[in-house]
Amino acid sequence: MNLEGLRVMGIDPGLTRCGLSVVQAGRGRQIIPVAVGVVRTPSTAELSERLLRISRAVGEWMDDYKPDVVAMERIFERGNVSTVMHTAHAVGVMVLAAAERDIPVHMYTxxxxxxAISGNGRADKKQMTAMITRILGLSEAPKPADAADALAIAVCHCWRAPLIARTNQLTAKAAAQ
Structure with a gap:
């Protein structure tokens, strides 16, 4: 797989606000931003309607931008089980949208x-937004934070993809022996 030119869709999953981004890998660590946005669903709508809206929006992005891979934030327990469950439902429809298009999905904590982005696994939102703005050479910070997070997830995958590809090659080679 040629990693230069790899098109990555980054997703910061959420039921109320879901950050979406698309970036293109260049030479070395160069990343070219293609698109960024947020899908919003009203908290007053039924869960099924909210999931349908997210699924349609994510599917449209996949169809419009044709990513080679989807990178998504792995959900983790934040203390509010209801929030985690709602986010998990949203992740499910997004993974399904990718699977329907034969697009592999990679998850990152x-x-x-x-x-990957700041060098500090405990960086705050402000630091992350400043770093992603600088890395991508943007004239202004992406807003809201969900959009910046989606870009950060996509860039993280671009930078990790070479190691993932090499590991997969070695695993396949070992299995063939």
Whole structure:
């Protein structure tokens, strides 16, 4: 797989606000931003309607931008089980949208993304937004934070993809022997 030119869709999953981004890998660590946005669903709507809206929006992004891979934040327990469950439902429809298009999905923990982007696995939102703005050479910071997070997840995958590809090659080679 040629990693230069790899198109990555980054997703910061959420039911109320879901950050979406698309970036293109260049030479070395160069990343070119393609698109960034947020899908919003009203908290007053039924869960099924909210999931349908997210699924349609994510599917449209996948169809419009044709990513090679989807990188998504792995959900973790934040103390509020209801929030985690709602986010998990949203992740399910987004993974399904990717699977329907034969797009592989890679998941990263928030600390993995923070470490890749800022060098600090405990960086705060302000630090992360400043770093992603600088890395991508943006004239202004992406807003809201969900959009910046989606970009950070996509960039994290671009930078980790060579190691993932090499590991997969070695695993396949060992299995063939």
């Amino acid at each position: 928030p600390s993995e993304v923070k470490k």
